[in-house]
Amino acid sequence: MTISGLLSYLIFFLTFAGIYAIMALGLNMQRGFAGLFNIGIAGFWAVGAYTAAILTKSPSPNHLGGFNTPIIISLLAAGIFSAILAFLIGIPTLRLREDYLGISTIGIAEIIRLIFTNEAWLSYGVRGISSIPKPFRDIFGQYYNLSFLALVLIVIAIFYYLSEKGIKSPWGRVLRAIREDEEVAKASGKNVFRYRMEALVFGAFMMGVGGALYAHFTGFISPEAFMPMQTTFIVWIMLIIGGSANNFGVLIGAVITWGIWTGTETITSMLPAQYVTQAAAFRVILIGVFLEIILLNMPDGLFPERKFKA
Numbered sequence: 253m254t255i256s257g258l259l260s261y262l263i264f265f266l267t268f269a270g271i272y273a274i275m276a277l278g279l280n281m282q283r284g285f286a287g288l289f290n291i292g293i294a295g296f297w298a299v300g301a302y303t304a305a306i307l308t309k310s311p312s313p314n315h316l317g318g319f320n321t322p323i324i325i326s327l328l329a330a331g332i333f334s335a336i337l338a339f340l341i342g343i344p345t346l347r348l349r350e351d352y353l354g355i356s357t358i359g360i361a362e363i364i365r366l367i368f369t370n371e372a373w374l375s376y377g378v379r380g381i382s383s384i385p386k387p388f389r390d391i392f393g394q395y396y397n398l399s400f401l402a403l404v405l406i407v408i409a410i411f412y413y414l415s416e417k418g419i420k421s422p423w424g425r426v427l428r429a430i431r432e433d434e435e436v437a438k439a440s441g442k443n444v445f446r447y448r449m450e451a452l453v454f455g456a457f458m459m460g461v462g463g464a465l466y467a468h469f470t471g472f473i474s475p476e477a478f479m480p481m482q483t484t485f486i487v488w489i490m491l492i493i494g495g496s497a498n499n500f501g502v503l504i505g506a507v508i509t510w511g512i513w514t515g516t517e518t519i520t521s522m523l524p525a526q527y528v529t530q531a532a533a534f535r536v537i538l539i540g541v542f543l544e545i546i547l548l549n550m551p552d553g554l555f556p557e558r559k560f561k562a
Contacts, residue, residue: 270404273506278458284497286451287431292357294483300330300463315376334460380474501555
């Protein structure tokens with residue numbers, strides 16, 4: 253591989269790792285700091301991706317669209333629609349035990365995937381939406397992938413800054429107090445439901461923006477792209493490996509996990525032809541083994557939660 257080819261691959265790799273890192277930051281806000289059990293990441297991701305695709309595409313007879321909105325509008329709208337979905341899920345579940353939220357989110361995620369699969373007028377069904385606009389392509393030409401990586405890094409920096417500021421503020425301290433002991437927080441006069449809802453909505457907003465970036469970068473989305481294995485499972489692994497409640501650790505975990513995921517694809521491609529159908533399962537096994545090694549040696553992840561001064 254030439255140096256230019258290696259650089260192109262590195263840019264491509266970091267862009268995808270960055271998009272997943274945005275998802276992981278959103279999950280860290282929900283699970284790491286607020287203790288919320290969200291296993292429906294695929295749903296928020298899909299809503300963000302399809303929102304961006306529908307808003308920015310030119311008119312098509314195959315699906316809803318034709319709004320031709322700028323990318324900044326599509327990113328914000330994707331985040332807002334995902335946040336609204338989180339708000340609607342949170343209303344009946346956040347006052348109950350956390351496993352109810354987990355059941356609700358995974359159920360809603362599957363419902364959303366089935367809607368995009370069957371409602372062809374909205375999403376063109378299993379055929380998916382293609383030719384999703386790639387922002388700045390006409391401006392940067394052959395350097396488009398590099399420019400998109402810069403955009404992803406800017407979004408990561410914004411969310412990282414907001415997350416760090418929020419978690420170090422009194423709001424963040426209340427979140428952690430609720431995570432550790434809900435009854436004590438209630439006895440202190442804190443509105444537990446409101447704080448949990450804010451964390452859920454903020455995390456979902458990040459996931460929606462990540463979904464929009466995914467749609468614009470790949471240029472094509474279909475319901476198959478939002479299966480739990482490729483979305484929810486991997487993001488949870490990133491959080492666990494990097495370190496729950498540590499934003500920096502989550503970013504490192506995203507890069508490491510995506511490196512393993514893409515690396516195992518290379519390994520499985522070398523398997524004999526008769527074992528190709530088992531390649532996907534083999535990749536999951538390899539990630540599971542790595543996760544077990546991390547948990548046995550570092551139960552809190554590579555970067556455990558930092559203790560903030562009051």
